[in-house]
Structures are given as structure tokens and as C-alpha cells.
Amino acid sequence: AKSGGRNRCVIFKPSMRTQVEQRIELLREVRLAIAQGEFDLYYQPVVDLEANRVAGFEALMRWNHPEQGVLPPAAFMAAFEDTDLSLQLGEVAFERALGQMRAWIDEGVEFGRVAVNISSEQFRTGRLAKDIAEKLAAWKVPADKLTIEVTENVYMGWGADVVAETVCELHAAGVLIALDDFGTGYASLANLRQFPVDRLKIDKSFVQNVEDDAIVRAVINLGASMGMKVVAEGVEKPEQLAALTAYGCDQVQGYHFAKPMPAAQVAAFVKAFGA
Numbered sequence: 027a028k029s030g031g032r033n034r035c036v037i038f039k040p041s042m043r044t045q046v047e048q049r050i051e052l053l054r055e056v057r058l059a060i061a062q063g064e065f066d067l068y069y070q071p072v073v074d075l076e077a078n079r080v081a082g083f084e085a086l087m088r089w090n091h092p093e094q095g096v097l098p099p100a101a102f103m104a105a106f107e108d109t110d111l112s113l114q115l116g117e118v119a120f121e122r123a124l125g126q127m128r129a130w131i132d133e134g135v136e137f138g139r140v141a142v143n144i145s146s147e148q149f150r151t152g153r154l155a156k157d158i159a160e161k162l163a164a165w166k167v168p169a170d171k172l173t174i175e176v177t178e179n180v181y182m183g184w185g186a187d188v189v190a191e192t193v194c195e196l197h198a199a200g201v202l203i204a205l206d207d208f209g210t211g212y213a214s215l216a217n218l219r220q221f222p223v224d225r226l227k228i229d230k231s232f233v234q235n236v237e238d239d240a241i242v243r244a245v246i247n248l249g250a251s252m253g254m255k256v257v258a259e260g261v262e263k264p265e266q267l268a269a270l271t272a273y274g275c276d277q278v279q280g281y282h283f284a285k286p287m288p289a290a291q292v293a294a295f296v297k298a299f300g301a
């Protein structure tokens with residue numbers, strides 16, 4: 027109803043009932059699928075342009091659906107918006123990512139860092155920093171192998187102080203903080219002053235017409251002047267890569283290099299590309 031506008035009377039239509047029912051059904055299926063272990067992470071390489079090496083991987087959630095195959099988050103977005111399920115999916119993400127990092131360390135795979143996406147619900151618990159520290163210790167994964175990606179919107183509204191405190195704690199422990207989808211949220215610049223940010227991720231909507239985009243250049247310069255590395259996502263074409271390289275972008279990620287891949291393909295990718 028929020029898109030209904032201020033002066034519009036929202037009428038409950040039969041089709042909306044169906045949407046509500048579909049949502050409830052999806053959440054029910056997701057709950058079951060979590061219990062069945064159907065959620066997993068795919069890994070997309072992040073390339074360091076100066077060194078021309080793999081800097082790390084972003085971990086992205088996938089649902090191995092028994093009938094529909096591998097589903098991206100767009101197919102289960104409602105679950106990330108549900109308090110309980112987003113916390114459960116957050117748990118799955120950390121368990122999977124840390125277990126995988128442990129295995130790669132044991133196998134000598136030079137994966138760099140793994141970046142895990144965090145939802146605002148995970149901050150709301152107030153225990154996120156402690157949780158992550160405990161999990162790192164349990165898996166014996168060094169904190170400097172982990173990056174967390176947060177979107178600007180986690181800082182909005184409620185408890186900005188809790189978020190800032192959590193982020194500071196994680197940063198002090200050696201976890202890198204990436205500000206995701208930079209430029210698409212609210213009060214972008216103000217956020218940069220409230221807590222430590224190590225990486226600015228430029229959203230792919232800006233990157234995809236980078237050739238004539240002053241915003242991308244401005245963000246790259248801003249990051250450089252604030253001592254942050256700038257990561258461009260959604261790099262698909264050689265022209266985009268060339269423009270980003272010319273502007274001095276630090277790291278890039280996109281289909282031009284690789285789509286998100288199952289964990290089993292990571293070692294071969296690193297070997298072929300160079301770590």
C-alpha cells in the first residue's frame with residue numbers, strides 16, 4: 027500500500043490477496059528449504075586492477091531449488107525482508123562462507139578475502155560483532171580474510187548508533203567494511219563520516235554507462251581522497267573496464283571476468299587468473 031500515494035484510497039483487490047498468499051507460501055517454502063540445507067553461496071571474483079590479480083570473492087546467496095534449479099535472491103527477496111528468515115539466511119551465509127574459507131585455507135587456495143552481504147536485521151540484534159568474532163574463532167578463520175558488505179540503508183532510521191558501534195568493533199578486529207550500492211541510497215556522503223569504510227562499491231547502474239558518467243569519476247576520486255578503495259560492480263564490457271582503469275578505479279567485479287560460481291570452481295579460477 028505504500029506506493030498508493032498520499033491522497034489515494036487503497037482498495038483491497040482480489041489480486042492483492044493472491045500476492046499476500048503467494049508471499050506467505052514463499053516464506054513457508056524458504057523456511058523448509060533452510061532446514062533442508064538448500065541454500066548455498068556462489069562466489070564472484072573481485073579483481074584488483076593494479077596488480078591484475080584476484081583480490082577476493084563476493085559470496086552471493088543461491089537457492090538450490092529441487093524443481094526450479096539454482097535461484098538468485100530476486101526469486102526469494104521476500105525472505106530477506108522477513109525478520110526471522112533474514113536472520114536465518116544470515117546464519118546460513120556465515121556458516122557456509124566460514125566453512126568454505128576454512129576448507130580453502132586447508133587446501134592452500136589463495137582466495138584473498140570473502141565478502142559477505144549483511145542485512146539490516148542482522149544489525150538489529152545488537153550482537154552482530156560478537157557473533158562474527160565467535161564464528162571466526164570457531165572456524166579458526168583470521169578476521170583479515172573477511173569483508174562485510176552493508177548497504178547505505180542500514181544506517182537509516184532506527185539505531186544508527188548500534189550500526190556504527192558494530193561496524194567500529196568489526197573494523198577494529200580486522201574485518202573490512204564495504205559500503206555497497208554506493209550512490210543509490212540516502213545521504214551517501216554523510217554515511218562516510220559516521221564509521222570506518224574501507225571499500226566503496228559503485229552500483230552497477232552507474233557502471234553500465236561509465237563511458238560518459240561523471241558520477242563514477244567523482245566517486246573514484248572521493249574514495250581515493252578518503253583513503254578507501256573503490257570497487258566497481260557489474261563490469262560486463264571491455265569498454266567499461268577500460269574507462270574504469272583510466273579513471274583509477276581500484277577493483278572491479280562483473281560478468282566480464284566471471285559470473286558468480288559454485289565454490290568448487292573457485293580454486294581453478296584463481297589458478298588460471300592469478301592470486
Ligand code: C2E
Nearest residue numbers: 086087098099119143144145260261262279280281282286
Ligand atoms: P549486490 O550485493 O549488489 O550483489 C551484486 C549483484 O550483481 C549480484 O546479484 C551479482 O550476481 C550481480 N552481478 C555481478 N556482476 C554482474 C554483471 O556484470 N552484470 C549483471 N547484470 N549483474 C552482475 P545476485 O547474486 O542476484 O544478488 C542480488 C542481491 O541480493 C545482492 O546485490 C544483495 O543485495 C542480495 N544478496 C545476495 N546474497 C546475499 C546474502 O547472503 N545476504 C544478504 N543480506 N543479501 C544478499
Ligand code: CA
Nearest residue numbers: 084143175206
Ligand atoms: Ca554486495
Ligand code: CA
Nearest residue numbers: 206207227259
Ligand atoms: Ca552491490
Ligand code: CA
Nearest residue numbers: 207229230259
Ligand atoms: Ca547492486
